[in-house]
Amino acid sequence: MTIRNKDLEQQALKDSLGAAMKSGDENAIAMALSTFAEGVQQNVMDEFKTYQQTADVSILAKRGVHQLTAEENKFYQSIITAMKSSDPRQAFTTLPAAYPETIIDNVMADIKETHPLLAAINFTNTTILTKMIINKQGAQLAIWGAINSAITEELSGAIGTIDLTLCKLSAFMPISKDMLLVGPAWIDAYVRNILSEAIAAATEEAIVNGTGLSMPIGMNRSVADDVVVTGGVYPLKTKMVVSNLGPVTLGAIAAKLAQAPNNKQRPVAEILMLVNPIDYFTRVYPNTTIRALDGTYNYNVLPYPTLIIQSTAVTVGTAIFGLAAEYFMGIGAGSNGGKIEFSDEFKFLEDQRVYLTKMFGNGRALDDNAFILADITEMTAAVLEVAVNNVVKTKEQTA
Template sequence: MAMLNKDIKFKEELTKFMEAENKDEAITILNDALETKMQKIKEDALEYQQTQDKSILKDRGYRQLTTAEEKWYKGFIEASRSATPEQSFADFINSPEGIMPETVITDIYKDLLEEHPLLTKINFVNAKYMTKWILNDHTLDTAVWGKLNSKITKELTSAFKEVDITQNKLSAFASVPNDMLDLGPTFIDAYVRTIMKDAIACGLEKAIVSGSGLDCPVGLDRDIHKGVSFSTSTGYPQKTEIKVTDFSPKTYGDLISKMAKTEEYTDSNSKKHGGRTRKFGSVLMIVNQIDYLTKVMPATTLLNTNGVYVKDVFPFPTEVAISNEIATGKAILCLPNEYFMAMGGAKEGVIEYSKDFQFLDDATTYKIKTYGNGKCTDNTCSLLLDISELEAAYVYVKGSVESTVKGTVTTKAES
């Protein structure tokens, strides 16, 4: 992966900034992170100016801009250089030429998918500049036999719902030093895209895993059953944990069976809904790095007849995704395709001139905004597990004598 996309330290500092409770501390953290990032881009720009070697740009992750992108960044630079940048930038953004090309947004989400495997597992949609999305609610089968009448038509229509993507806003700040404007569109693009991508990444995975639904998407670990109490201060409650001490076929089969039917509920008219059997061939387990190494790996690693360890062996096809947004001792088991997450942004104001913060001297601060919404189809799409006492793997063989193999695998006899 290109050097520009491997700046792990910048992502870590950005995470610290978003989690900081003290305003002055937050500004100091972001100031240092932005200054380091800008200095690196300036060094690359100087090297390119001296050598005119385009391979430098390609090797370090800089994009070759389209005509529309280059035109937009030139307008961005011109407005920022103005004697009245706030007004000039507002005029630019509100003009037809001021709409950020969709290709910039598309490329940012492409990078996100490559760097964050969890996003490739769920039903993730780049909505670009769409602010609403039509989603199948899975409340009933949409194919029916018989005469088509108004009642059936109404039921078919009710099986779809409109998701408002602008309901939740994710913001970040970018401080651009005035001398950086001289570097040109390619390097400004790299700076803006890096901040947008990493800011979205910092907030997105956390929301998918454990978002409360309060001004943010609803996470996989949240209880969203029909009739659940939604708090205006804390959002949706967490699911009740299911304690799991082993991944034997019986235990694991019982767990997965809890997701095999859609949620069943009765509406205010005493009409029953849901309870339909789902068909799926695999599930996803989300766990943090420490628990994977100390709990899940020992519970799912076996020694085969060739003397080779085989990892992630489950009774039912299961893919494991690492996310450090999950607390130690917990895991999420889910049907990832049943979680919908859409990210987009209004055409106006993806980037705005901002007076909210001033991180650096001789610099202009901009606010970067994206929108998103996400939620499970219903409450049976995911389970919250307590794996704090998960045991190492067992292999069961028929025989009359119980024998023990030292190491990861213990062999028990069954008569």
């Protein structure tokens, strides 16, 4: 008898979803989303049946089943009623309600709990917004005096906007007839799981590599005011060669990040470093792991506060250094979106129907100096200098 390892199965589905998002193939993304959703649905149904038999409240916490607000309960009840209809397509056209904002808040919380990059940046629920005003010149000093033409001209280039309706993310959700019997709270857990993984997979890829064409602008792209955008695509940044993570190198990186727009400066309290898992273990880990006098090892030890995050979205051989708070990413249901719709784009089993939901958002670095694209192909194991009787000797950090 074969024993299922649900955690491994779920991780494999997440990996497939992430790979599909990175490929950019719309059909592959849709199929990976649907396959992932089927796996989530099966797990929810299994846990619901176990809960019915055992009344074990720990199952609720594990699955993330919440006590719904009155608005959330009403929303899901209307969705369930429409799904049970003999003509769900028609039933859904009469549903005016989009996701309550609290559902999107819960999705964002779920994402931040499991995805460190999205927890580190300025990741915001923008459900009720269409545009976000940003300061393009870093720290802006207040000006005393009369509002005259000179001041107006000085401030005219300081304000920018991010259109939050330009980028659309679609998620497919197959729902079986049995699923409709579990109730709103379990449907909510299913929907949030699908949305959180779909948003996280697509958003992380876009935050790192997005071209700006119908998607966010990635950290690896130049957003300078004079940058040449060709066909809606922003160019890649010029790579900075980083061969080690010593004080001089990190100091140079921090100094570059401290250069805010308009010849201003800003403090750098912590550096964000994004790196592919392969590079982390072959290049970064040997550079940041030291052996203590008691024989134990300490890892991620750097001469300046640095948050190292592994991300498969980062290309092997490169890394991104930056200021996490200077990347804005807004996502939400949108003023005209957030509805769950009947979809016949994919046909599966007879006892389940496929539904589609659309989210809107956008993201970009708030200025061009906030992130550095680095070439780390020359990075090797660090060498420590040790003074013995006033004579400087060297030894491998990993020795």
